[in-house]
Amino acid sequence: MGGAHRTPAFQAMNPGMAVAVLAQDDGTFVFDCTAITEYIDASIDGPSLTGKTPKERALIHTMQRRAESFVMDAVGTCFHQTTDGFGPAIEGDQCEGWGMRQKGIAANGMQYFDELLAKPPSVGGEHFPMADVARFMGLGFADVARVDVPASCANLADRRHRGARPGVTTVLGD
């Protein structure tokens, strides 16, 4: 909120000036969430967020891209371009027309995920852990971005309030 991500020191870690960034002991920096998740998944034994078989990896990355472009990035762009966001010092010139377009993309994307969640888990969202998290966080930002979840999206609203998956509930509460 104070603009720490716009300082030269932060820019040296991540020239895109965005979070999250993972600092490694050897002085290299990993950005963004997908890259950090890949690193954690490859480094630590346990349940995989990015998949183990070629098909799992392919479908999880497919759904991750959709969770980002249909929900998280669309909602984020609405926040930065159509609301006060983090204030004029951080937001600079805003492009409301583009932000409003993203609002439409988010509504369509929520409809898509709502229909997906109505399907059996083997087809729907339950088996795409990294993408589930991205979609859940995108929905979490929707209120502050003034992006409504369409009233027709009962599956999505239910999933949102119950927590996307057990791990999310554990960390963020029910």
Added chain:
Amino acid sequence: MGGAHRTPAFQAMNPGMAVAVLAQDDGTFVFDCTAITEYIDASIDGPSLTGKTPKERALIHTMQRRAESFVMDAVGTCFHQTTDGFGPAIEGDQCEGWGMRQKGIAANGMQYFDELLAKPPSVGGEHFPMADVARFMGLGFADVARVDVPASCANLADRRHRGARPGVTTVLGD
């Protein structure tokens, strides 16, 4: 060019209505290039485009995101928002203000990669194969998007004309 990616049949394969999409024998579809590359890398022995060690994977995904957001996506948005693009039937309402902002992002991104390419290969771009390809293709689209490569970017211009890496030269010519 004929809008085949906007048809209901294509939308059933990829609701985002963009290419590339990989059709699998079991009726599932993989999108986008990162997911397809993950699939090919995990399925086929040989040189890896996405890295084998946790650190390689993390840094390649980091650079892939930068190649996309700093170059390829920025150039693509310029093309679709600030030029005639694929014509009014495909482009619809354009948002020139957002496109012009992406032009600035592309110029900064090219400067970033130019400086990276001046460093030793172990630090610079040579060891980020998936990201190298994305950056190279983004530069390839720059002319048609009317995005100039800054005159100061000698390393990038040299790399562009020589081909990003041997495989690119093999496929696309020198």
